[in-house]
Structure formats: C-alpha cells, structure tokens
Amino acid sequence: MSSQRQILVCCGTGCLANNSYEVYLKFKDLISNKEIQIKPIIKPTGCNGLCEKGPVVKILPDNISYFKVKAEDVEEIIEETIVKGKIIDRLLYFDTNTKNKITDHKNATFYKNQHKIAIRNIGEIDPSKIEDYIERDGYAALKKVLFTMKPEEVLEQVDKSNLRGRGGGGFPTGLKWKTCAKYNHYPKYVICNGDEGDPGAFMDRSIMEGDPNTVIEGMIICAYAIGANQGYLYIRDEYELARKNMQIAINSAREYGYLGKNILGRGLNFDLEIVRGGGAFVCGESSALMASIQGKVGEPRAKYIRSVERGLWDQPTILNNVETWANIPPIISYGPDWFKEIGIKNNFGTKVFSLVGKVKNTGLVEVPMGSSLRSLVFEIGGGVIKDKKFKAVQTGGPSGGCIPKEHLDISLDFDSLNEIGSMMGSGGVIVMDENTCMVEVARYYMEFLSEESCGKCTTCREGIKLMLDILTNITKGNGKEEDLDLLLGICDTVEKGSLCGLGQTAPNPVRTTIKFFRDEYLEHINNHKCPAGVCKNLTSYQINSEACIGCGICKKKCPVDAITGENKKLHVIHQDICITCGECYENCPTNAIEIGGGIFES
Amino acid sequence: MKVEINGKMLNANEGETILELAKRNDINIPSLCHKKGFDGLGRCRMCLVEIKEGHRTKLVSSCVYPVKDELKVQTHTDEIIKIRKDIVMLMYLKSPKNKYVQKLAEEYEIMIPEKYVQKISDDCILCGLCVEACRELGTSAISMVNRGTGKKVSTPYDDESKDCIGCGSCAEVCPTNAITMTENENTRTIWNRTFELVSCEICGKNYTTLETLKYSENLLGQKIECICDECKKKITAATFKESFKNIY
Numbered sequence: 096m097s098s099q100r101q102i103l104v105c106c107g108t109g110c111l112a113n114n115s116y117e118v119y120l121k122f123k124d125l126i127s128n129k130e131i132q133i134k135p136i137i138k139p140t141g142c143n144g145l146c147e148k149g150p151v152v153k154i155l156p157d158n159i160s161y162f163k164v165k166a167e168d169v170e171e172i173i174e175e176t177i178v179k180g181k182i183i184d185r186l187l188y189f190d191t192n193t194k195n196k197i198t199d200h201k202n203a204t205f206y207k208n209q210h211k212i213a214i215r216n217i218g219e220i221d222p223s224k225i226e227d228y229i230e231r232d233g234y235a236a237l238k239k240v241l242f243t244m245k246p247e248e249v250l251e252q253v254d255k256s257n258l259r260g261r262g263g264g265g266f267p268t269g270l271k272w273k274t275c276a277k278y279n280h281y282p283k284y285v286i287c288n289g290d291e292g293d294p295g296a297f298m299d300r301s302i303m304e305g306d307p308n309t310v311i312e313g314m315i316i317c318a319y320a321i322g323a324n325q326g327y328l329y330i331r332d333e334y335e336l337a338r339k340n341m342q343i344a345i346n347s348a349r350e351y352g353y354l355g356k357n358i359l360g361r362g363l364n365f366d367l368e369i370v371r372g373g374g375a376f377v378c379g380e381s382s383a384l385m386a387s388i389q390g391k392v393g394e395p396r397a398k399y400i401r402s403v404e405r406g407l408w409d410q411p412t413i414l415n416n417v418e419t420w421a422n423i424p425p426i427i428s429y430g431p432d433w434f435k436e437i438g439i440k441n442n443f444g445t446k447v448f449s450l451v452g453k454v455k456n457t458g459l460v461e462v463p464m465g466s467s468l469r470s471l472v473f474e475i476g477g478g479v480i481k482d483k484k485f486k487a488v489q490t491g492g493p494s495g496g497c498i499p500k501e502h503l504d505i506s507l508d509f510d511s512l513n514e515i516g517s518m519m520g521s522g523g524v525i526v527m528d529e530n531t532c533m534v535e536v537a538r539y540y541m542e543f544l545s546e547e548s549c550g551k552c553t554t555c556r557e558g559i560k561l562m563l564d565i566l567t568n569i570t571k572g573n574g575k576e577e578d579l580d581l582l583l584g585i586c587d588t589v590e591k592g593s594l595c596g597l598g599q600t601a602p603n604p605v606r607t608t609i610k611f612f613r614d615e616y617l618e619h620i621n622n623h624k625c626p627a628g629v630c631k632n633l634t635s636y637q638i639n640s641e642a643c644i645g646c647g648i649c650k651k652k653c654p655v656d657a658i659t660g661e662n663k664k665l666h667v668i669h670q671d672i673c674i675t676c677g678e679c680y681e682n683c684p685t686n687a688i689e690i691g692g693g694i695f696e697s
Numbered sequence: 698m699k700v701e702i703n704g705k706m707l708n709a710n711e712g713e714t715i716l717e718l719a720k721r722n723d724i725n726i727p728s729l730c731h732k733k734g735f736d737g738l739g740r741c742r743m744c745l746v747e748i749k750e751g752h753r754t755k756l757v758s759s760c761v762y763p764v765k766d767e768l769k770v771q772t773h774t775d776e777i778i779k780i781r782k783d784i785v786m787l788m789y790l791k792s793p794k795n796k797y798v799q800k801l802a803e804e805y806e807i808m809i810p811e812k813y814v815q816k817i818s819d820d821c822i823l824c825g826l827c828v829e830a831c832r833e834l835g836t837s838a839i840s841m842v843n844r845g846t847g848k849k850v851s852t853p854y855d856d857e858s859k860d861c862i863g864c865g866s867c868a869e870v871c872p873t874n875a876i877t878m879t880e881n882e883n884t885r886t887i888w889n890r891t892f893e894l895v896s897c898e899i900c901g902k903n904y905t906t907l908e909t910l911k912y913s914e915n916l917l918g919q920k921i922e923c924i925c926d927e928c929k930k931k932i933t934a935a936t937f938k939e940s941f942k943n944i945y
Contacts (some may be wrong), residue, residue, distance in 0.1 A: 550848030
C-alpha cells in the first residue's frame with residue numbers, strides 16, 4: 096500500500112444521490128489548486144455500506160472517516176485535516192450503541208462486527224481502476240489457477256469449501272461446477288446473475304459497482320474449471336452505474352490479458368458480454384434469465400433437465416449470483432480450509448445483507464453465516480428507529496417470511512431461515528416496528544408478486560391474485576374468519592403447484608404473518624381494528640383525556656383542522672373530519688393519541 | 698424402460714413424457730394446455746403427478762417430465778386432487794362466464810368463493826396453445842405479452858399484425874373460444890386484421906385466406922390448387938373407389 100495520503104470519496108449509488116460526486120470534484124479542484132508538499136490522491140470508491148450516513152469520505156493512512164460530508168465541508172477538511180492534521184468533530188460518526196463519536200469508522204459497532212469477504216475491496220478501491228484491484232491481490236487467484244492448478248483441482252477446491260450459492264437457493268457451488276464439467280458437450284457458458292430485483296436489496300449492485308473485477312475473476316476461474324469460452328453478465332437495466340463500471344472492468348481486463356484469447360499465455364480463451372435485463376423480477380430466476388438472454392419471453396422452464404446439462408441455448412451452463420462469484424477468488428487464494436473457519440457447519444463463509452426498514456443504521460453489511468438476527472438488527476443495525484418496539488424482520492425479499500421477536504435469536508443461515516418459513520433469498524433484511532401492519536405487509540408483497548409473477552402457471556398467476564384479493568378485503572374491513580382458511584389452502588396450492596421458485600415461495604409472507612401474527616389478522620376481521628394504525632378503514636385516533644396536556648401541537652399539525660381544543664385543556668378529534676393521516680399520533684409529545692378501531696360502520 | 702403408473706407396470710420409450718406414456722396406456726391425467734403434436738408447456742398445472750425416485754416423492758408436471766427407468770408415478774393422490782380442484786376454482790374466478798370453464802367447475806364439483814369471482818369474465822385461460830399453434834403452423838405472429846395478472850396473448854403492441862396470415866390455427870386450437878375470428882361474405886377478421894378469403898374452385902365455398910395460400914405456396918415452392926379440405930377428401934375418396942374397382 097502506498098504511504099501517500101489518500102482521500103476516498105464514496106461514490107456508490109446511495110452517496111451519489113446525496114451529491115458525493117460534487118464532493119469528489121471539489122476535492123480534486125481544491126487540491127490541484129493548492130500548494131501542498133505531497134498532494135493526496137483522491138479516489139471515488141464503491142459503497143461503504145453505511146448509506147444512510149453518506150456521503151462518506153475516508154482519509155488514509157490517518158484512518159479518519161467523515162460522514163454526511165457536503166461540498167461546503169471540503170475546504171475545511173483540506174485546511175484542518177489534510178494540512179493541519181486536526182480532526183473535525185462535527186463530521187465524525189456517532190455510534191448509537193456506544194454513544195461515542197468515532198474517528199476511524201472501523202471501530203464503529205456497525206463495522207466492527209462485520210467480516211468482509213465478498214465486499215472486501217468495496218470502499219477501498221477506485222472500481223474503475225483495475226490497478227487498484229490488482230494492488231489488493233486481485234487476479235492473484237486467477238494466476239494461481241492458470242499456472243499451478245488443473246481444472247479438476249479447481250473444482251475440488253471449490254467443492255471442498257462447501258460454498259453455497261448466494262442467490263438464495265443455497266445450492267452447493269462446487270457440486271454444480273463438477274456436474275457441469277462432466278458433460279463433454281461444447282460450447283459451455285458461464286453466467287453472472289446480476290438481476291437483483293428484491294425491493295430494498297442492493298448487495299449485488301454494490302459489488303458490481305464497487306468491485307467489478309472480483310466478479311470477472313471468479314467467472315474466468317470457473318470458465319477454466321468447466322471448459323467454457325463465453326460468459327454473460329445479466330445486469331438489470333436500472334443498474335446503470337453497475338453496468339458502466341462492469342464494462343470498464345471488462346475492457347481493462349482485456350487490456351491486461353485476463354480476458355480474450357490465450358489468457359496470460361496459458362491457452363484459455365474466454366470473454367464476457369453484458370446483457371441488459373428488461374426489469375422483470377422473474378428474470379432473476381435462472382431459466383427465465385437464460386430465456387431472456389436468448390431473446391425469448393422471460394418465463395422459467397421446468398428444470399427436470401438441469402442447466403448444468405442443458406442451459407443457455409441448450410448447452411451446459413453455470414449460472415451463479417454476483418456474490419457467489421465474488422467469493423471465488425478468496426477461496427482459491429486462501430484455500431477451502433480458511434473459508435471453512437468462517438461461519439457454521441453446512442453454512443460456511445459470510446453473507447452480505449442489505450439492512451433496511453425501521454432500523455437506525457441502514458446499509459450493506461457482511462457477517463459470518465450463523466450470526467444471530469438479533470446481533471444484525473440491534474448491534475450492527477443499532478436497533479429500531481426512535482427506539483420504538485420491534486415487531487418483525489422480513490428476510491429474503493418478497494417471497495421471504497416475517498420473523499417475530501420470539502425468534503430474534505435465530506441463526507442467519509440457509510437452513511434455519513427455511514425451517515422457520517422464511518428464507519435467505521439474496522439477503523434482504525427489512526426491519527419492521529410496532530407501527531407496521533402485518534396484514535398490510537403480506538398484502539403489499541402479494542401485490543408485488545402478482546405484478547411480477549411471469550404469469551405462466553395458473554397456480555402462481557391466479558393464486559397470488561386471489562391471495563391479494565382476500566388480503567385487500569381484510570385490510571378494508573370486509574374480511575371473514577373463514578377467509579384465513581381459504582388463504583392457507585391457496586398458499587398450499589401455489590407452493591406445490593407452481594413451476595419455479597417464485598411461485599413455490601410466494602406464500603411465505605402470508606403463511607408466516609398468519610402463523611406469528613394471527614391475532615392481528617383477527618383484530619382486523621372481528622374488531623375492525625388495525626392495531627398498527629396503518630389500514631385507514633380500520634383506524635381512528637382518540638385523545639386520552641388523562642395524558643393530554645393541551646399543548647396544541649396536534650391541532651397545529653392536523654392538515655384538515657379536525658382537532659379542536661383550548662390551550663392547556665383537553666383536545667378533541669372530530670371523527671367526521673379526520674382523515675386518519677396519523678400526523679397527530681406521530682407528533683404528540685406525551686403519547687396521548689391512541690389508535691382505535693375503524694368507525695366506518697357507525 | 699419400465700415405469701410404474703398407479704401400480705401398473707408399463708413399457709416406456711426413451712424421451713417420452715409421463716403424460717404421453719399415460720395417454721398411450723389409457724390412463725387419464727387431466728391437462729388443459731397439452732395437445733398431441735405440440736411440446737409440453739407446463740402452464741395449466743392440471744397434469745401434476747407425484748413421482749417417487751428412490752425414497753423421495755415430489756410433484757412434477759407430467760407433460761414435461763421425461764420418463765426414467767423404474768420411475769413410480771401416482772396420478773390421483775388426495776393432494777393432487779385438491780390442487781386440481783383449486784386450479785379449476787382459480788380459473789373459474791377469472792373466467793366465470795366461459796362455458797368450457799363452467800363445465801370444468803361442474804365436473805370437479807368446485808365450491809366457489811363467490812365474493813372473489815371477477816366481475817369481468819375473461820375467456821382466455823392462458824394455456825398458450827394458440828401461441829404454440831402459430832409457431833408451429835403459422836408465422837409466430839402472436840405471443841404471450843406482459844406478465845403477472847396483466848399477461849395475455851397478443852400481437853406486438855396489440856397492433857394489426859403484419860406477420861399474421863389469418864390461417865385461424867390459433868382459434869382452432871383454443872379450448873375456450875377466446876380468440877375472436879369473424880367472417881363476412883368475402884373477408885375474415887382476426888387479431889385486428891381483415892383478410893380476403895379464397896374460394897374453393899370446386900364447391901365455391903370460402904375456405905382460407907389469400908395470405909395463407911401464398912404462405913403455403915412459398916413453403917412448398919409450387920402453386921397450390923384452390924380446393925377446400927372437404928372437396929379434397931371427396932376427390933381422394935373417389936380415386937380410392939376407382940382404384941379398388943379394378944382390384945375386385
């Protein structure tokens with residue numbers, strides 16, 4: 096590592112949205128016009144994970160991290176920190192767990208408990224510079240493979256590591272590669288699935304944006320092991336920066352001789368092409384993705400003959416998820432035994448999660464498999480926003496399940512999550528607080544899936560639609576108790592009767608919310624009350640006469656003047672005017688506003 | 698290859714699907730999106746069967762599952778019957794006014810959750826047979842478009858199709874009569890396009906479109922006589938009769 100000072104400005108999508116590119120340009124501009132003895136190097140990097148506190152600026156080797164940096168702060172950072180070596184207290188990270196300000200972000204609870212393998216380089220390198228990747232041992236695994244290993248040895252190493260596919264299914268990667276290698280049917284293909292479509296998930300995007308070369312390196316290693324000459328990166332169209340950085344990386348890799356003909360003079364021919372996904376969620380399913388690359392309608396096919404035998408254009412194909420590919424180079428470099436020291440039995444290594452929802456520290460985190468959900472939410476995540484009551488965590492994207500507080504100590508691994516009725520999925524973790532309605536959550540996901548199912552199977556297309564109709568009815572106050580039986584019956588049919596993973600897992604949000612939050616469903620159905628105050632038809636607000644101090648804040652906040660009351664006297668909400676927006680509830684300083692049931696009947 | 702269906706040992710051919718094997722042996726597996734001559738589509742899910750390989754059982758769509766030696770198949774378990782009933786119920790909710798679906802619902806004795814029946818009845822059950830027919834016999838003028846609940850069969854952008862030859866194969870295979878094909882004196886309208894009809898040189902009846910005739914001539918590389926199917930049959934029968942006369 097060079098000893099020259101470096102200023103790393105995070106230019107991941109989250110920080111870019113907060114004008115981090117302006118910050119980067121301002122640094123460049125001011126530094127070039129300033130007389131400093133040794134000029135620092137300024138680099139735009141990929142996502143640092145803590146997107147909520149962005150833009151993030153790191154200064155090395157001082158190990159000073161500044162958060163929420165604005166362009167206006169740049170001059171001060173140069174004057175104070177770069178020239179005088181002083182730390183600007185205002186821009187430091189405030190650790191909500193320890194209540195301390197932290198100079199080096201690595202000491203923050205958010206980062207301390209993480210273990211980075213797949214996202215090891217992100218935030219540390221300029222993703223558009225292949226040299227940065229190479230400096231951090233990039234392409235060393237490829238050289239090791241090409242110069243010292245036979246294809247069979249590569250297969251053996253990956254198999255021994257017990258790496259399981261990070262796209263959600265958790266299928267053993269080594270077994271997949273070994274099976275594909277057996278078929279002597281050429282050409283063979285290697286595909287990277289970058290069609291991340293779960294709401295609130297951005298693991299793969301961050302890897303492609305922040306460290307594209309690691310994905311490429313993983314794919315070349317696989318091509319060598321199975322005997323493929325062509326690979327595709329299927330990246331969803333919305334991921335513009337990911338596509339751009341990936342294309343830059345492909346071009347640089349070609350220049351360096353890592354891609355193309357006779358790679359590093361070792362006789363391997365392999366090249367990569369980016370395919371833009373059209374934005375259909377279902378195209379993240381492997382066979383639908385392959386259909387899409389072939390220019391067909393993005394529908395999954397029955398995989399009774401697996402893709403490793405007949406995949407893309409009916410040829411043997413290996414498809415892995417972005418994060419899986421990012422794990423390959425370290426496994427080759429450090430060996431399967433190193434990998435197996437991380438995580439737990441049958442679930443070795445780490446998993447990247449995108450932690451979002453009602454949690455204090457939202458962002459991208461990588462933890463060893465087997466970490467507890469509690470530590471993810473309450474230590475790394477810092478707990479629930481405004482210290483409200485924790486209600487549930489939804490894992491695994493729209494077809495994942497909702498895990499209640501009784502199961503917070505669940506181990507984060509493929510098997511434990513499946514057992515409880517949820518799933519790992521690609522690693523989305525959405526935290527929900529007491530003001531989240533679980534019926535509405537289930538309804539929301541059914542709405543998403545009813546639009547995003549490919550519509551091929553009757554069970555999935557019409558079954559999800561029926562589930563959505565029933566749930567909508569319940570949230571509007573028209574539900575009956577027998578609807579729950581109909582709902583569970585349809586869950587069963589959709590799961591068993593559908594062809595691909597989307598349909599087979601679609602009932603998870605409905606099943607788990609009924610299983611763990613049945614009382615909430617019954618409140619909606621029998622008492623016409625949404626306890627979380629979300630379903631507008633089933634919500635009213637009343638002012639508790641004992642708690643009200645007559646401060647008048649609710650009256651001021653009410654957008655429709657539905658609240659009256661004199662100063663320091665009890666206030667009243669006029670139900671005929673109230674639109675149940677919840678402003679009064681959110682803003683009352685003494686929590687005097689109470690959620691009541693729907694009053695639409697009276 | 699030996700395959701057991703409902704306890705009966707059957708001789709199966711390499712490459713054949715469970716559904717084909719069953720049909721060949723008069724074992725009834727219901728299916729709505731399968732037609733002889735077409736590849737299995739796996740869309741309607743009615744043909745689900747339970748298979749046992751080793752100790753594991755699972756549900757598969759028999760129209761696409763290739764037979765394997767020593768495979769054990771059950772076609773009518775309680776679980777499968779319940780799923781089939783649900784599928785018909787789901788179809789009924791979407792197409793309550795369609796006669797074909799109504800008949801199915803009766804046959805399967807479906808309990809209908811009335812409040813979830815769609816107000817606007819859609820005749821298409823998205824079995825995909827029309828798309829297959831168009832691909833096999835026509836010009837791939839129609840395709841599945843959109844996804845999820847918005848999925849339907851249509852021409853590109855619902856426009857009058859440039860590729861359609863008006864052969865009517867799609868309407869012919871449609872089990873629910875969902876494809877509107879109307880004929881006037883000299884024209885046929887289908888997929889928003891009107892075609893000129895060609896009449897039979899013998900009986901004078903309109904029987905196909907000019908575009909279909911041209912398309913067939915192009916494929917064969919020769920001119921085709923304008924004779925309708927019925928008249929062709931009559932001619933063949935007459936020739937037959939004539940040739941048998943000489944034998945006896």
